[in-house]
Amino acid sequence: MTAQVLIVTNERDLDADRVVCELDRRGVDVLRCNTERLTDWLVVHDVGHGWRLTAPSGRTATSDSVRAVWWRRPEPPTLPLQGLSAGCREALDDQWQALMEGLARCGKRRWVSRPAALRRAEDKLLQLMSARTVGLSVPDTVVINDVETAKRFIAGHGGRAVAKSLTAAHWEDDSEAAFVFARLIGEEDLPDDPAAFRRAPVVLQEAINPKHDVRATVVGDCVLAAATPPTTAEVDWRLEPERTWKAVELPPMTVKGCQELVANLGLRFAGIDLAIAEDGTPWFLEANPNGEWGWLVDAAGLPVPVALADELTA
Amino acid sequence: MSDIWLLDQATVRRAPIEPASPIRYDDARQVSLVDVGGRAAVAVEALGGAPTKKADIEKSEDQKDRWRP
Numbered sequence: 025m026t027a028q029v030l031i032v033t034n035e036r037d038l039d040a041d042r043v044v045c046e047l048d049r050r051g052v053d054v055l056r057c058n059t060e061r062l063t064d065w066l067v068v069h070d071v072g073h074g075w076r077l078t079a080p081s082g083r084t085a086t087s088d089s090v091r092a093v094w095w096r097r098p099e100p101p102t103l104p105l106q107g108l109s110a111g112c113r114e115a116l117d118d119q120w121q122a123l124m125e126g127l128a129r130c131g132k133r134r135w136v137s138r139p140a141a142l143r144r145a146e147d148k149l150l151q152l153m154s155a156r157t158v159g160l161s162v163p164d165t166v167v168i169n170d171v172e173t174a175k176r177f178i179a180g181h182g183g184r185a186v187a188k189s190l191t192a193a194h195w196e197d198d199s200e201a202a203f204v205f206a207r208l209i210g211e212e213d214l215p216d217d218p219a220a221f222r223r224a225p226v227v228l229q230e231a232i233n234p235k236h237d238v239r240a241t242v243v244g245d246c247v248l249a250a251a252t253p254p255t256t257a258e259v260d261w262r263l264e265p266e267r268t269w270k271a272v273e274l275p276p277m278t279v280k281g282c283q284e285l286v287a288n289l290g291l292r293f294a295g296i297d298l299a300i301a302e303d304g305t306p307w308f309l310e311a312n313p314n315g316e317w318g319w320l321v322d323a324a325g326l327p328v329p330v331a332l333a334d335e336l337t338a
Numbered sequence: 339m340s341d342i343w344l345l346d347q348a349t350v351r352r353a354p355i356e357p358a359s360p361i362r363y364d365d366a367r368q369v370s371l372v373d374v375g376g377r378a379a380v381a382v383e384a385l386g387g388a389p390t391k392k393a394d395i396e397k398s399e400d401q402k403d404r405w406r407p
Contacts, residue, residue, distance in 0.1 A: 187347060202348040215343045224344035263349070 027091035029336045030077070031056040032124065034099040039318040039329075043094065046333040055085045062101035062120055075127050087127075092134040092336040095142065097314065098124060134292070136243075136335055137313065141290035145313040148190060148227070151289070155308040158284040159277065162308050163230035163299075171221040175211050177228050184210055186229045186259055206260040208233065232307050235299040237261045240274060241317050242286045242294050243331035244338070247279045250324035251300070269323040274298075278306045285311065292335060 029047055033040045035058040047054045057065065057077060069075040074087035100117040108116070125139040137145075145151065149167065156162045164181065167190055168174050178185045186206050193204035207213075208231055215221050234254040241248045251272040252261055261267055274282070278298070285308075286294045295315025299307045320326040340346055 189344065193344065193348065200350050202345075202350040204344060204348045207347055217341075220341050220343045220346075223342040226344050226347075 028053045028055055028085055028089045029092050029094065030054075030085045030090045031094045031096060032059060032098050033094075033096035034058055035060055037097050039316065040094075040096055042318070042321065042329040043332050043336075046329040047336065050333060050337065052333070052337055055079065055083055057085075057098075059098040059100070059120070059124065060102045062124075063103065067123060069123065069126060069130070072130075075130055087131045087133075090133055092136065092338075093127070094136045094332070094336055095128075095139055095314075134336070134338070136292040136332070138290065142313045145289040145291055145294070145311065146191065148310055151285075151311045152308070154288050155281070155285055155311075158281045158288065160281040160285065160308040161305055163232060165227060165229045167225050167227050169222045169225045171214050171218045174214055174221065174226075174228055178209070178211050178214075181230045184208055184231050184233070186231045187213075188227045188229065190225055190227050205263055208259045229309075231259065232299040232301050232309075233259060235301055235307075238272065238274070238298040238300055238306070239269075239315075239317075239320060240278075240282050240296040240298060241315070241320065241326060241328055241331075242282050242291075242296060243328065244292055244335040245283055246331045246334070247274065247282050248320075248326040248328060248331060249274045250320050250326055269320060271324045271326055275306065281308075289313070293332070 029052055031040055031044065031054060033056065037058075040056065044054055044056060055077070057079070061080070064080045066078040067075070076084055076086045078084045098121075100113075101120050103113065103116060128135055128138045128140065152162050152165055163186075164177075166173070166177055168177070185208075187209045188206040189204040195202055236251050236254050238249055238251045241250075249272050250269045252267045252269050255261075255264065255267075282296050285296070286292070289311065291313055293314070295312040295317060297309040297312070299309055301307060317326070317328045321328055
């Protein structure tokens with residue numbers, strides 16, 4: 025029986041296309057499950073024995089045939105039923121999510137990465153503590169809703185600090201989309217009303233500024249890094265899509281730290297954000313357990329699809 | 339303005355996101371500009387399973403058919 029690679033993602037995942045192309049080029053049998061369409065699939069998990077997914081085309085993936093699973097960006101299935109309340113939809117989404125994530129409990133095939141590990145690794149505080157244990161430098165960080173302590177933290181770090189959300193803070197309605205990016209702030213940016221600060225915790229972090237931003241994409245033991253030049257305009261490079269990126273080699277100790285961090289978080293993949301200070305010190309900022317990488321292929325020539333294909337077929 | 343400082347730090351943009359003006363949000367919600375099947379394609383990707391707006395994706399039908407099981 026030919027070993028398969030199963031990719032669990034969504035229809036709009038263009039980066040998954042790149043990996044499918046690479047696997048296809050190698051002659052690997054790939055089955056891609058776009059989870060919006062899960063209600064068109066048949067899924068049987070015979071608990072303790074094995075599972076089988078059958079695509080609308082009739083192609084199958086089983087716990088015996090699959091060599092590796094790339095758990096990428098699954099989304100809730102699009103339900104054909106109209107008139108369901110939001111609560112009903114959420115309940116049904118939960119059933120599908122539990123079923124699909126439960127596939128990871130059967131067998132010892134490779135997962136890049138396991139859903140439970142991905143969820144655990146999203147914890148930014150765990151990331152910071154884990155980074156410190158593997159020898160990476162970590163900026164002073166507090167999570168806080170006390171504005172007076174926030175003022176003291178900022179004053180104690182040269183009058184500036186980076187403010188960011190504890191988890192991705194994103195919301196949208198019919199007319200607007202909003203996201204809380206990391207921002208460089210001073211005491212003057214804090215509210216006069218302490219209650220406004222008390223109502224939601226925020227992360228304050230020692231600012232590494234100016235800095236070179238580095239995204240280290242870790243795939244298994246492979247570390248592919250790209251850097252973007254320093255700027256003082258924004259501390260969050262995501263606000264500056266015009267930035268240029270180029271491939272760089274990280275110091276061996278930093279590579280080792282990134283590898284160990286990803287392994288300790290139970291992951292096989294992560295996009296790690298580092299800040300290289302003017303004195304050359306690499307500082308760990310955060311890890312993105314299922315981070316994006318497509319722009320780094322285009323902008324810096326990083327062979328991430330090749331590394332992922334290697335990992336999925338190892 | 340809200341009465342919550344964290345929310346007031348957000349960058350707000352008009353939605354839906356126009357594919358002609360790709361905006362890189364973040365790892366969770368990123369606009370990718372890639373070339374698929376010879377045509378520019380813009381996609382808005384979703385945060386960890388959260389529902390997203392419909393993105394305009396100019397994928398060629400060939401590509402869609404090829405990769406959809």
